[in-house]
Amino acid sequence: xxxxxxxxxxxxxxxxxxxxxxxxxxxxxxxxxxxxxxxxxxxxxxxxxxxxxxxxxxxxxxxxxxxxxxxxxxxxxxxxxxxxxxxxxxxxxxxxxxxxxxxxxxx
Amino acid sequence: xxxxxxxxxxxxxxxxxxxxxxxxxxxxxxxxxxxxxxxxxxxxxxxxxxxxxxxxxxxxxxxxxxxxxxxxxxxxxxxxxxxxxxxxxxxxxxxxxxxxxxxxxxxxxxxxxxxxxxxx
Numbered sequence: 001x002x003x004x005x006x007x008x009x010x011x012x013x014x015x016x017x018x019x020x021x022x023x024x025x026x027x028x029x030x031x032x033x034x035x036x037x038x039x040x041x042x043x044x045x046x047x048x049x050x051x052x053x054x055x056x057x058x059x060x061x062x063x064x065x066x067x068x069x070x071x072x073x074x075x076x077x078x079x080x081x082x083x084x085x086x087x088x089x090x091x092x093x094x095x096x097x098x099x100x101x102x103x104x105x106x107x
Numbered sequence: 108x109x110x111x112x113x114x115x116x117x118x119x120x121x122x123x124x125x126x127x128x129x130x131x132x133x134x135x136x137x138x139x140x141x142x143x144x145x146x147x148x149x150x151x152x153x154x155x156x157x158x159x160x161x162x163x164x165x166x167x168x169x170x171x172x173x174x175x176x177x178x179x180x181x182x183x184x185x186x187x188x189x190x191x192x193x194x195x196x197x198x199x200x201x202x203x204x205x206x207x208x209x210x211x212x213x214x215x216x217x218x219x220x221x222x223x224x225x226x227x
């Protein structure tokens with residue numbers, strides 16, 4: 001199974017900050033990496049798939065990059081509605097595996 | 108717009124059984140693979156099972172293999188998850204999710220979730 005390791009597990013940031021979250025895969029997954037945002041009590045929402053393809057309707061301040069085993073999610077200028085938990089998911093093979101999550105909190 | 112609505116969750120004793128359902132609309136259901144993803148209280152996301160559009164191919168997480176069965180009825184636009192031999196660690200919100208490509212798809216639409224609580 002592919003293990004997905006996210007870092008950091010939590011972070012404090014301010015509105016306007018540039019935020020970067022990293023996800024590492026235990027083996028190469030090409031570019032089959034997705035990012036999800038989840039707010040408390042809400043359903044996960046896909047932001048990015050295939051490492052860098054922005055989901056329709058997602059603001060352009062979100063971007064993804066990487067291939068192989070190392071991937072990043074960047075929020076160029078953090079907005080109040082972006083405080084949430086972010087998960088990566090490898091969608092290269094089964095079993096699908098998620099990272100443990102990164103909670104972005106207000107500093 | 109794709110809509111997914113789960114039902115069938117509830118409180119069940121350890122060792123018991125339950126069947127979750129997911130009603131899909133707004134998509135050509137038989138062309139979409141479907142998965143179940145769960146989230147234990149206060150924990151992260153865990154993929155549980157996937158089924159191809161035809162229903163002919165299925166995959167399971169090791170944690171549920173042999174206990175859970177995924178199935179679908181394309182004529183009714185319904186997805187199911189049969190949960191048997193339930194354990195306390197199966198307590199979670201169970202989401203159904205679509206992915207157009209069974210082999211490489213990433214979950215694009217999600218239901219609201221159905222809570223399963225396994226407790227005596």
